[in-house]
Amino acid sequence: MKKLARAFALTMTCALALPAFAQDKPVAGEVKEGSLKGKTLTFVSYGGIYQDGQAAALQEFVEKSGATLLNDGPTEIAKLKAQVDSGNVTWDVVDTADLPPYVHCGTLFQKLDFSKLDVSKIPPGQVGECSVPAMNYGVVLMYKNDTYKDNPPKNWQDFFDTEKFPGVRAIDGSGDPTGSLLEQAFKAAGGDPKAMTTDDIEKAIQKLRDLGPDTIYWKTGAESQQLAESGEADMIMMWTGRAMTAVKNGAQYTPVWQDWLVVMDQITIPVGVKDTDASYALINAYLGKRSQEILTEKTSYTPINTDAKPQVDEVTTSFLTSTPERIAQGYQQNIPFWVKNFDLAAEQWSALLSGN
Numbered sequence: 001m002k003k004l005a006r007a008f009a010l011t012m013t014c015a016l017a018l019p020a021f022a023q024d025k026p027v028a029g030e031v032k033e034g035s036l037k038g039k040t041l042t043f044v045s046y047g048g049i050y051q052d053g054q055a056a057a058l059q060e061f062v063e064k065s066g067a068t069l070l071n072d073g074p075t076e077i078a079k080l081k082a083q084v085d086s087g088n089v090t091w092d093v094v095d096t097a098d099l100p101p102y103v104h105c106g107t108l109f110q111k112l113d114f115s116k117l118d119v120s121k122i123p124p125g126q127v128g129e130c131s132v133p134a135m136n137y138g139v140v141l142m143y144k145n146d147t148y149k150d151n152p153p154k155n156w157q158d159f160f161d162t163e164k165f166p167g168v169r170a171i172d173g174s175g176d177p178t179g180s181l182l183e184q185a186f187k188a189a190g191g192d193p194k195a196m197t198t199d200d201i202e203k204a205i206q207k208l209r210d211l212g213p214d215t216i217y218w219k220t221g222a223e224s225q226q227l228a229e230s231g232e233a234d235m236i237m238m239w240t241g242r243a244m245t246a247v248k249n250g251a252q253y254t255p256v257w258q259d260w261l262v263v264m265d266q267i268t269i270p271v272g273v274k275d276t277d278a279s280y281a282l283i284n285a286y287l288g289k290r291s292q293e294i295l296t297e298k299t300s301y302t303p304i305n306t307d308a309k310p311q312v313d314e315v316t317t318s319f320l321t322s323t324p325e326r327i328a329q330g331y332q333q334n335i336p337f338w339v340k341n342f343d344l345a346a347e348q349w350s351a352l353l354s355g356n
Contacts, residue, residue: 026280028118028305029288036278037066043282044072045095045134046174046265048221050241053298054095054134054286061285067278074220077108077176080270084108089272092279097176101131101266102339109268116280118287121305131266132283135295136302138240138321138330139178139261142253147234155258156181159235160188160207167234170227171208173217176342177349180261180333181237193334198341205348217353228253239263244300244319259331260321264304296320 043058045051055071062069075096083089084107094109101109109130119127126133143153147167158165172178183193185207186200196204208215216233218224221242227233228246236253238246243255267286269279285291292303296310302322303310312320321330338345 026116026118026284028121028284029291031061031064031281031285033064034066036281039066039275039278040068040070041092041275041278041282042070042072042090043093043095044075044091046074046221048225048242049245049299050221050239050301051095053295053301056298057291057295058282058286059294060291061282065281065285067282069282074174077104080108084271087272089270089274091270092273092275093282094268094270095134096131096266096268098264098266098333099176099179099335099338099342101128101268102335103342105130106271108271110271110273110276112269113280116277117284121287121289121307123304123306126264126304128266131268132287133304134265134267134286135292135299135304136321137263137265138326139172139181139263140238140240140243141256141260142228142236142238142243142246142251143256144231144234145252145254146231152254153235153256155256156184157188158256159237160185160211162211165235168214168216168232169211170216170218170224170233170236171211172224172237172239173353174219174221177345178261178263178333179335179338179345180263180331182345183333184259184261184331196334196337198344201341201345201348205352208352225249225251240319240321241299241301244316248315255319257326257329260326260329262321262330262332 045054051071051073058069075094077100080091083091111129119132122132141153141156141159153159153165182204185204186196187193189203189207191200218227221239224236224238225242225246228236228251229249267283273279287305289305289307292305292308293310295301296303297312300316300319302320
């Protein structure tokens with residue numbers, strides 16, 4: 001009887017402990033009241049409407065946790081490396097492009113402890129060892145209506161065809177090479193992106209050079225938006241958020257959705273941050289349903305919480321990338337290839353941008 005009583009007591013103790021244990025499991029979007037009072041966190045991203053939207057999405061986190069949130073940017077891997085190498089890391093959570101967290105996992109970016117994050121609402125296949133998606137979006141080809149009228153470009157092959165579609169091109173030159181753009185360039189050169197080798201990277205770069213000296217390599221999303229609103233370029237490679245805002249502001253451009261380039265900015269924690277738990281708390285709040293709705297409502301970027309139902313207007317809805325039609329039209333880059341050959345691609349991309 002004594003053994004039975006002890007077993008019963010142990011069972012009851014465990015049963016009573018279960019609710020407390022369950023409460024300790026993080027839930028996306030939730031933050032404990034006053035849990036970070038007196039602490040300061042620096043969130044790094046790419047500025048403009050995107051970072052403004054992220055700040056708005058994190059406002060409830062700031063109010064509830066008591067933390068002070070500073071914003072910095074744009075994200076530059078060289079700056080982050082300098083911080084990590086010096087042991088003086090001042091960036092607590094960093095929004096990066098899609099490839100760096102794979103390339104620098106464990107060296108510049110921490111391998112994530114998923115017991116501290118609720119990733120259950122993130123679409124399958126989007127969580128990396130060192131990152132979670134910041135949002136989903138696309139890079140689209142925007143063409144000027146007056147230039148092409150009844151014969152507009154229909155895909156990236158048309159973007160690279162300067163004989164049939166003359167005009168000034170504008171390309172994302174804000175940072176690292178876009179692998180999917182290079183794959184499209186190689187395809188336009190007659191190659192098969194699925195069979196791409198290291199030698200073919202130069203062929204893709206050459207296809208970009210062949211666009212001519214009047215090609216514009218914009219450095220910020222704001223610059224790409226200005227190019228559209230002023231009508232300075234005939235075709236523009238644009239982030240969907242910037243494209244949407246330009247159209248809302250009266251830019252007379254139309255998106256080409258066939259083979260739009262699928263992109264996910266990544267949320268990461270640098271190696272060597274001073275308060276890792278605070279960084280996790282910020283990210284977990286950011287992943288919440290309402291936070292992601294706010295992000296979409298402010299920026300047009302697609303939420304990464306599958307429960308999110310943002311209230312947006314018709315134009316914004318037309319630029320979201322999560323509908324079955326858009327998913328079917330999207331083009332996914334070969335991430336393993338570009339991770340393996342990142343340094344080579346970055347070297348040749350830098351040479352292109354410097355005019356070499």
